[in-house]
Amino acid sequence: MTEPDRPGDARRDEEARLLLRVRGGDEHALEELYQRYSGALYSLAYQVTGGDRFAQDVVQEVFIAAWRDAARFDPARGSVGAWLFGLARHKAIDVLRRETTARRRAAPEADLELEVAPDDVDRDAWERMRRERVLEALRQLPEPQRVCVELAFFSGLTHVEVSEQLGIPLGTAKTRIRTGLLRLRDLLGDSLAEQPAGGGA
Amino acid sequence: MSHRRYLELAAGGALDDLEPDERTLLEQHLGECRSCRLGARDIGEVVTALGMATPRRAVPAGTWALILSAIREAPSGSSGSPVPPATR
Numbered sequence: 323m324t325e326p327d328r329p330g331d332a333r334r335d336e337e338a339r340l341l342l343r344v345r346g347g348d349e350h351a352l353e354e355l356y357q358r359y360s361g362a363l364y365s366l367a368y369q370v371t372g373g374d375r376f377a378q379d380v381v382q383e384v385f386i387a388a389w390r391d392a393a394r395f396d397p398a399r400g401s402v403g404a405w406l407f408g409l410a411r412h413k414a415i416d417v418l419r420r421e422t423t424a425r426r427r428a429a430p431e432a433d434l435e436l437e438v439a440p441d442d443v444d445r446d447a448w449e450r451m452r453r454e455r456v457l458e459a460l461r462q463l464p465e466p467q468r469v470c471v472e473l474a475f476f477s478g479l480t481h482v483e484v485s486e487q488l489g490i491p492l493g494t495a496k497t498r499i500r501t502g503l504l505r506l507r508d509l510l511g512d513s514l515a516e517q518p519a520g521g522g523a
Numbered sequence: 524m525s526h527r528r529y530l531e532l533a534a535g536g537a538l539d540d541l542e543p544d545e546r547t548l549l550e551q552h553l554g555e556c557r558s559c560r561l562g563a564r565d566i567g568e569v570v571t572a573l574g575m576a577t578p579r580r581a582v583p584a585g586t587w588a589l590i591l592s593a594i595r596e597a598p599s600g601s602s603g604s605p606v607p608p609a610t611r
Contacts (some may be wrong), residue, residue, distance in 0.1 A: 404567030456576035
């Protein structure tokens with residue numbers, strides 16, 4: 323039996339093929355992925371590291387890693403997008419390790435400006451709509467879960483750091499993050515796999 | 524262990540927060556359970572959706588050029604190939 327087709331499968335397959343070409347040494351395929359994801363990856367890295375210099379380093383490291391380690395990507399485990407965001411989060415946390423972050427971590431929620439994007443270079447309405455849907459789902463999470471997910475994802479805190487920051491046991495922090503992600507999956511449902519009309523090309 | 528518990532592990536895995544024994548449990552189960560495999564894939568999409576929802580800032584000009592010059596010094600697949608060459 324094969325896995326069922328869903329709306330996002332075409333995009334997912336196309337990007338997996340792009341990464342296969344990257345693996346074969348095709349710079350244009352990497353550039354295509356760069357065009358699709360660099361803006362979001364840079365923005366996430368900026369959010370996590372709180373600095374444009376660091377964020378640029380992260381984006382470079384992500385695409386250089388994607389170039390070198392394309393063979394490590396396993397399409398059965400997830401999409402290229404999820405893989406790139408995972409790499410970015412990892413690299414952003416590495417960057418933070420190398421830098422002093424006391425200032426950034428002083429106010430956990432103060433630097434999360436998820437609802438206002440002062441420097442928003444958003445391209446199309448579809449993307450704005452999709453983003454609004456994600457933010458709305460975040461708002462629907464029970465407060466403790468939302469805070470933990472935001473700290474773990476947008477502030478790039480490790481689970482240990484989340485528990486320390488909030489003064490809660492590590493097990494509680496982990497459970498809130500995991501349960502929060504699952505709840506987001508339920509809230510977002512089929513919209514997770516949607517893509518703009520005409521595909522991403 | 525229930526499917527729900529495995530999905531919680533998958534959520535932990537999506538943010539790189541699994542103990543080695545948890546990872547082994549998860550991998551084993553995903554290998555044999557299609558519904559959890561799809562669930563895990565959706566959780567990956569949640570991570571992507573969160574990433575795409577980050578307030579946008581403009582990538583500094585010249586970033587791609589820096590990447591291009593770095594990769595031209597390093598051939599693709601230069602590290603971490605899981606398939607060792609079958610020579611002897």
